[in-house]
Amino acid sequence: MxxxxxxxxxxxxxxxxFDHMLGWMQSLNQEIDGVMGNREYSNPLSTADPSSKxxxxxxxxxxxxxxxxxxxxxxxxxxxxxxxxxxxxxxxPGIAEPPMNGFAQEATSEKPGTSEAxxxxxxxxxxxxxxxxxxxxxxxxxxxxxxxxxxxxxxxYVHSATSHGLTSNNTKILMKGMPxxxxxxxxxxxxxxxxxxxxSLPSTLFYRNLRKLKYVKNFHPFDLTFKxxxxxxxxxxxxxxxxxxxxLHIVPANDDHxxxxxSEGQNFVKEVxxxxxxxxxxxxxxxxxxxxxxxxxxxxxxxxxxxxxxxxGMVGNNFNFQFNRxxxxxPTFFISPWVEPGTDQMVxxxxxxxxxxxxxxx
Numbered sequence: 001m002x003x004x005x006x007x008x009x010x011x012x013x014x015x016x017x018f019d020h021m022l023g024w025m026q027s028l029n030q031e032i033d034g035v036m037g038n039r040e041y042s043n044p045l046s047t048a049d050p051s052s053k054x055x056x057x058x059x060x061x062x063x064x065x066x067x068x069x070x071x072x073x074x075x076x077x078x079x080x081x082x083x084x085x086x087x088x089x090x091x092x093p094g095i096a097e098p099p100m101n102g103f104a105q106e107a108t109s110e111k112p113g114t115s116e117a118x119x120x121x122x123x124x125x126x127x128x129x130x131x132x133x134x135x136x137x138x139x140x141x142x143x144x145x146x147x148x149x150x151x152x153x154x155x156x157y158v159h160s161a162t163s164h165g166l167t168s169n170n171t172k173i174l175m176k177g178m179p180x181x182x183x184x185x186x187x188x189x190x191x192x193x194x195x196x197x198x199x200s201l202p203s204t205l206f207y208r209n210l211r212k213l214k215y216v217k218n219f220h221p222f223d224l225t226f227k228x229x230x231x232x233x234x235x236x237x238x239x240x241x242x243x244x245x246x247x248l249h250i251v252p253a254n255d256d257h258x259x260x261x262x263s264e265g266q267n268f269v270k271e272v273x274x275x276x277x278x279x280x281x282x283x284x285x286x287x288x289x290x291x292x293x294x295x296x297x298x299x300x301x302x303x304x305x306x307x308x309x310x311x312x313g314m315v316g317n318n319f320n321f322q323f324n325r326x327x328x329x330x331p332t333f334f335i336s337p338w339v340e341p342g343t344d345q346m347v348x349x350x351x352x353x354x355x356x357x358x359x360x361x362x
Contacts, residue, residue: 004338006284009239009276012158013265014151014257015069015295018141018329020121021262023299024058025134028124029342032134033141033301035121041300043104045115047080054104056298060120064259067118067296068110071149071167071319074327076106077296078148078303090319096306103298118297122262129266130331133273133289138334138343144303145293145327151257154292154327155203159183159240163323167316177208180312183238184218185209193236195229197222199244199254226272230279241272258295273335287335294328301329 019035026034035041041056068077071090075083079092080102104115124131133139146157152174153163160182166173184207187194196204199222204210210218220226222241229235243255243265253260254268269289276287305325315322334343 004284005286005336007235007237007239007281007286009235009241009272009285009287010158011241011243011269011272011287011289012155013243013269013289013291013331014245014255014260015066015293015297016256016262016291016331017294017297017299018143018301018331019056019299020060020118020294020297021127021291021331022130022134022139022141023056023121024123025131025139028131028134032139035300041298043101043115043119043298045104045108047101047105054115054119056300057116057120058123060117060122061126062259062261063117065111065114066258067107067114069150069293069296071147071321073106073110073296074148074294076102076109078102078328080105082109085319090316090321091305091325097302098305100298100300100302103296107296121297127262127266129270129273130333133269133333133335134342136341137336138339140332140334142301142329143290143332144329145291147293147323148303148325148327149293149321151292152203152206156180156206158290158292159204160207162311162314164312165314165317167318167321170317173317174206177211178206179208182207182209184215187238192238194218194238194240195220195236196240196242197226197229198242199223200242200246202242203245204240204242227275230275230281233280235279235281235285243268256291276335283337285336286338288333289335290332291330294330299329303328 023035026032026036035056042053044050045052072083078098080099103118107114107118145154147153149167150169152169153166156163160180164178164180184194197220244253245255247253252264254264256262256265303326308324310323
């Protein structure tokens with residue numbers, strides 16, 4: 001497929017796990033590693049009392065408040081024990097496969113009564129755009145967040161293959177600007193084009209190099225330019241869609257971050273897809289939809305903690321994290337006329353700009 005692709009479009013939604021969004025899609029395709037079958041999908045309300053089970057359901061509609069997804073919260077979610085600063089190693093030795101049994105417990109400790117929210121997913125008909133995409137294109141059910149941490153470290157990985165040591169949404173560090181080289185500079189140096197289409201202040205501006213005046217023309221207001229560029233076949237080689245991250249007075253957020261309504265995210269994905277599908281560039285296009293991290297929602301597939309190489313040898317600015325284990329599994333779609341309908345990609349992946357380089361044959 002790579003030799004046919006000249007334009008890669010990337011949309012990174014927010015804070016939902018694979019099981020939460022797509023686990024029940026297994027009813028459409030039995031090859032999907034979802035939440036149907038003979039095994040039990042549950043978590044105890046307290047790992048000290050394994051009998052206090054809450055089972056994973058299909059009743060998600062609207063989630064408020066936002067579940068925990070800090071590096072400490074995720075530690076408890078996947079290992080089933082609380083992280084104690086200064087006492088607990090951030091990567092426990094000798095555990096090859098996390099039990100993934102602390103989601104309900106951690107949610108309850110953050111706010112009593114919220115365990116049911118993290119232990120439920122959407123029925124296929126509740127996310128109809130994704131239902132159609134699952135049937136018509138490919139999903140990856142082995143795609144993990146790059147860092148077991150919150151939003152920005154993972155978003156940084158998407159376009160630079162590193163968070164440069166960041167393990168939290170540290171506003172001071174982010175505003176100063178992250179210094180690492182990104183795929184954007186590499187594309188520019190190789191003679192390829194890129195464009196960032198934004199509805200809110202672009203998170204890609206956390207990369208310091210993109211603040212240079214030479215890249216001003218690479219940023220485009222989504223509502224004014226995206227559909228026009230699609231229609232005229234003017235999309236660049238690498239397209240990043242930056243959605244609306246906050247509710248505004250006139251229009252709601254559409255990034256899927258709780259407590260934002262996923263129906264708005266569904267409408268936005270549909271809008272982007274239909275614009276791309278009608279473009280004369282469609283036959284040479286790959287559209288990737290993924291999520292930055294799991295947002296505290298349950299997923300049954302153990303996150304990889306063994307054999308994960310650090311991208312640059314840096315140590316996390318907090319917790320002495322070595323970047324040697326991944327985050328929780330997240331939904332990911334591969335959409336292209338070159339993709340076989342109903343395909344399930346089962347190769348382990350993480351947020352990493354090298355896959356885009358391969359698609360564009362850099």
